[in-house]
Amino acid sequence: MKQDSRAPSIQKITVAGAVWLAVLGAAPALAQVQAAGTGPVHERVQAARTDPQLEKKLLTAGRKVAAVCANCHGDKGHSSSELIPVLAGQNPDYLVEQARKYVDGRRRNVFMEGVLKALSVDETAGMAMFYAAQPADPQPGQSPALVEKGRQYFVKICVACHGADARGSAHMPRLxxxxxxxxxxxxxxxxxxxxxxxxxEMETVVRGMTEADMKAVAAYVASLP
Structure with missing residues (x-):
């Protein structure tokens, strides 16, 4: 299938990122905000669930995108930096929604905005599907005492949205x-x-958290498979 000429390809990511870095102080133009779980990228991900040929095509596109993203997010979504998220095993619909938030300005990171605006619909869908298909591993070296404190807090406050296993849902991130x-x-x-x-919702939840609570919850979810 011929690529949509209106959508920049993966080869333009580096250029787009450089341009955005050059205009760090500029406010991004906001695209029309669509309802969560809707839009062409979500539709492609959903269609691929019942179409093996489309799934294969999108995963191939996503693998190429991930090869570029590996510079920051690591091989198969396992980043080496504490401040760059692990994408492996993340919910594909959630990844699609976060990509859209960077594009329309609801999440702010000048480099990510440039990168994601350079992707076509199929590249974005494939990227989300590729990362979702990668195995996620617990982060080693967490303090047992801190993990237990975090578990107690998580069970009381976080389970309702993020799930008992902290793997989230279509609209909630895997932690x-x-x-x-x-x-x-x-x-x-x-x-x-x-x-x-x-x-x-999150601003309400964290209102009652101390930094010690935050560190404990972070240690707990990091320890989970």
Whole structure:
């Protein structure tokens, strides 16, 4: 199938990222915000679930995107930096929604905005599917005492949305096996309302959390398979 000439291909990612880095202070133009779980990328992911040929095609496209993303997110979505999220095993619909948030300005990271705006519909869908298909592993070296404290907090506060196994859902992120540093940083963004991350629900949840609570929860979910 001929690629949509209106959509920039993966080869343009590096250029797009460089352009956005050059305009760090500029505010992104907001695209029309669609309802969660809708839109052409979500439709391609959903269609692939019942169409093996489409699934194969999208995974091939996603593998090529992931090869570029490996510079930051690591081989098959296992990043080496505490502050860059593990994407392996993440829910594909959630990844699609986060990609759209970067594009329309609801999440802020100038490089990610440029990268994701350079992808076609099929490249974005394939990227989400590729990372979702990779095995996720628990993060080693967590303090048993801290993990237990985090477990107690998680069971009381977080289970209702993120699930008993912390693997989330189509609209909630998988936290199991995530870098504790990334989870902690995200909780702090919600707490300070600095615009990097925004969620009314999460801002309400973190209002009652101390930094010690945040570190404990981060250690707990990081320890999960």
């Amino acid at each position: 199991a096996g995530q870098h504790p540093g990334y989870v902690l940083a995200s909780l702090k963004h919600f707490s300070t309302k600095d615009g990097v991350r925004s969620s009314t």
